[in-house]
Amino acid sequence: xxxxxxxxxxxxxxxxxxxxxxxxxxxxxxxxxxxxxxxxxxxxxxxxxxxxxxxxxxxxxxxxxxxxxxxxxxxxxxxxxxxxxxxxxxxxxxxxxxxxxxxxxxxxxxxxxxxxxxxxxxxxxxxxxxxxxxxxxxxxxxxxxxxxxxxxxxxxxxxxxxxxxxxxxxxxxxxxxxxxxxxxxxx
Amino acid sequence: xxxxxxxxxxxxxxxxxxxxxxxxxxxxxxxxxxxxxxxxxxxxxxxxxxxxxxxxxxxxxxxxxxxxxxxxxxxxxxxxxxxxxxxxxxxxxxxxxxxxxxxxxxxxxxxxxxxxxxxxxxxxxxxxxxxxxxxxxxxxxxxxxxxxxxxxxxxxxxxxxxxxxxxxxxxxxxxxxxxxxxxxxxxxxxxxxxxxxxxxxxxxxxxxxxxxxxxxxxxxxxxxxxxxxxxxxxxxxxxxxxxxxxxxxxxxxxxxxxxxxxxxxxxxxxxxxxxxxxxxxxxxxxxxxxxxxxxxxxxxxxxxxxxxxxxxxxxxxxxxxxxxxxxxxxxxxxxxxxxxxxxxxxxxxxxxxxxxxxxxxxxxxxxxxxxxxxxxxxxxxxxxxxxxxxxxxxxxxxxxxxxxxxxxxxxxxxxxxxxxxxxxxxxxxxxxxxxxxxxxxxxxxxxxxxxxxxxxxxxxxxxxxxxxxxxxxxxxxxxxxxxxxxxxxxxxxxxxxxxxxxxxxxxxxxxxxxxxxxxxxxxxxxxxxxxx
Numbered sequence: 001x002x003x004x005x006x007x008x009x010x011x012x013x014x015x016x017x018x019x020x021x022x023x024x025x026x027x028x029x030x031x032x033x034x035x036x037x038x039x040x041x042x043x044x045x046x047x048x049x050x051x052x053x054x055x056x057x058x059x060x061x062x063x064x065x066x067x068x069x070x071x072x073x074x075x076x077x078x079x080x081x082x083x084x085x086x087x088x089x090x091x092x093x094x095x096x097x098x099x100x101x102x103x104x105x106x107x108x109x110x111x112x113x114x115x116x117x118x119x120x121x122x123x124x125x126x127x128x129x130x131x132x133x134x135x136x137x138x139x140x141x142x143x144x145x146x147x148x149x150x151x152x153x154x155x156x157x158x159x160x161x162x163x164x165x166x167x168x169x170x171x172x173x174x175x176x177x178x179x180x181x182x183x184x185x186x187x
Numbered sequence: 188x189x190x191x192x193x194x195x196x197x198x199x200x201x202x203x204x205x206x207x208x209x210x211x212x213x214x215x216x217x218x219x220x221x222x223x224x225x226x227x228x229x230x231x232x233x234x235x236x237x238x239x240x241x242x243x244x245x246x247x248x249x250x251x252x253x254x255x256x257x258x259x260x261x262x263x264x265x266x267x268x269x270x271x272x273x274x275x276x277x278x279x280x281x282x283x284x285x286x287x288x289x290x291x292x293x294x295x296x297x298x299x300x301x302x303x304x305x306x307x308x309x310x311x312x313x314x315x316x317x318x319x320x321x322x323x324x325x326x327x328x329x330x331x332x333x334x335x336x337x338x339x340x341x342x343x344x345x346x347x348x349x350x351x352x353x354x355x356x357x358x359x360x361x362x363x364x365x366x367x368x369x370x371x372x373x374x375x376x377x378x379x380x381x382x383x384x385x386x387x388x389x390x391x392x393x394x395x396x397x398x399x400x401x402x403x404x405x406x407x408x409x410x411x412x413x414x415x416x417x418x419x420x421x422x423x424x425x426x427x428x429x430x431x432x433x434x435x436x437x438x439x440x441x442x443x444x445x446x447x448x449x450x451x452x453x454x455x456x457x458x459x460x461x462x463x464x465x466x467x468x469x470x471x472x473x474x475x476x477x478x479x480x481x482x483x484x485x486x487x488x489x490x491x492x493x494x495x496x497x498x499x500x501x502x503x504x505x506x507x508x509x510x511x512x513x514x515x516x517x518x519x520x521x522x523x524x525x526x527x528x529x530x531x532x533x534x535x536x537x538x539x540x541x542x543x544x545x546x547x548x549x550x551x552x553x554x555x556x557x558x559x560x561x562x563x564x565x566x567x568x569x570x571x572x573x574x575x576x577x578x579x580x581x582x583x584x585x586x587x588x589x590x591x592x593x594x595x596x597x598x599x600x601x602x603x604x605x606x607x608x609x610x611x612x613x614x615x616x617x618x619x620x621x622x623x624x625x626x627x628x629x630x631x632x633x634x635x636x637x638x639x640x641x642x643x644x645x646x647x648x649x650x651x652x653x654x655x656x657x658x659x660x661x662x663x664x665x666x667x668x669x670x671x672x673x674x675x676x677x678x679x680x681x682x683x684x685x686x687x688x689x690x691x692x693x694x695x696x697x698x699x700x701x702x703x704x705x706x707x708x709x710x711x712x713x714x715x716x717x718x719x
Contacts, residue, residue: 112321118719119332
């Protein structure tokens, strides 16, 4: 059970993605680089307030080759001829809750809590593949939360900083009260 | 004038200028050709009445400000483009003296709706909030990309389970009218009438099956109606400025009479004065499909099947707009201001439609070639927000009424007979709600009829200001014809980038932006504008 936002966790997500993709009848051809920007919102203990943690994922013929975090000053465009095909950006709490299986990523995108940039046609034409990726991210990895598992209290000071916990990520819903999840998503 | 360019663009409406500016910024040698003496197409602002009164002859409402990528990519604000977003965006004024107002402040809009129905106010808040969340996502998906098929979209919505996650997005909407959507979600006739009116001003008739699909998107930007300071033509001017600053040229009084084709490839154009211009890499038409394929291209260059489709299958809006442009000494003071004072500060005002049934009856009348049963124009006084469009202490006014292009009795030419009479009827309809607009308040006015539209702008065939019907049959990858929907044509190096293309007319920049993606792929242009 890897800690969230660790190399072991990224590799687990990658493996989960590829396990899901292997069950698909068709996948998009070609290579795609996906950037994810997780912005500190003062609530999540995993990203400092107003800081941004940046991640890159490379997908080749549907398979996730790697998923990793960029170092603080690392140029995201230093790889793959500067190519970024998609960019997802949103508050840390939202990404945490997605990873914890508490928020549905499609729902989050529809509400504008996470912005998506890139060729939307390809995303829609490969909806099964995208759905498989999202499912892997949200519910296929057993994640440990060393700084506390979402949902967090609305006051960051209430967050159980030393309360290590984990979830087996049983899909959207989790064990959080629905109103709290919604409030956190809006934040 | 040079005789060779990389790309020659026919038509200098906002799509032609936008595409030209992008390509010029990409290092291409671009010429944009305009038949008239002034660029802009529908972005024309003229002193139609008296000196100093600037009237937006066509495009008046800019609803994609800050949503359309070109506004940022081309740094239009840096070129002097300025918009005003009136606090009170819209109003509906009803015969009984009540009124409903839409504000940039959602709470105020809901307060106004709640005066008719608390439940509708709550529903509107939910709809707006939901739609506002996905408006950018949907715009990026549906408008600022070359079109997908309805089948592909429906399938993706199904896979993502959007219907389960959204109260207002349903795949069933692709078969339903806006009326049905409104009946499903709202209760009060006046609330429904106002929302249907908003759709109608955007070109979406509330009784056309399938348009319900677009309705949440329309609501998501219901408070994004912007007025171009100095007149809509200002936008054309800043687009030209960007084009020119990056080496492109705009040639006015340059009517294209034919597109030169060599061995199946568009290689240039011939102007009315006989000048031949070579296009080394591409020719782009932003004018109507009829002109491009029936008049500009040599007939042997157009495949027979396409020629037949252009002859028989093009769909135009079966309704047009009758306008009255006014020079006034005072703005309207509506009697309904005693019910809601904000109506006097509203920009776009529905004068009287109080139910969707009233709108539906007028759609039916207009499509059959008849005048609407009762004159219920919409009114706008731009000077309330932009005092530069009239002499000090004076006002410009605009009335618009849905109307047929071809009248049953006399066809389009009959408008020349009845234009002034009908204009007076529209003014009288305004006075019913704003009695202060007596003869003393109106210095001058001119009608601008559906028949005048194609006389001024040839590409608005049959007075079709959307340059193609807004309907399910003419949407996405079917617009304007399936074989032309992806901005390419059967003639190599000839592209289409005008409002005939997906998504439609209005100041969206989208046909140009989408054609740009295709042209860039074909010509190997680095897409510096793709901000991922």
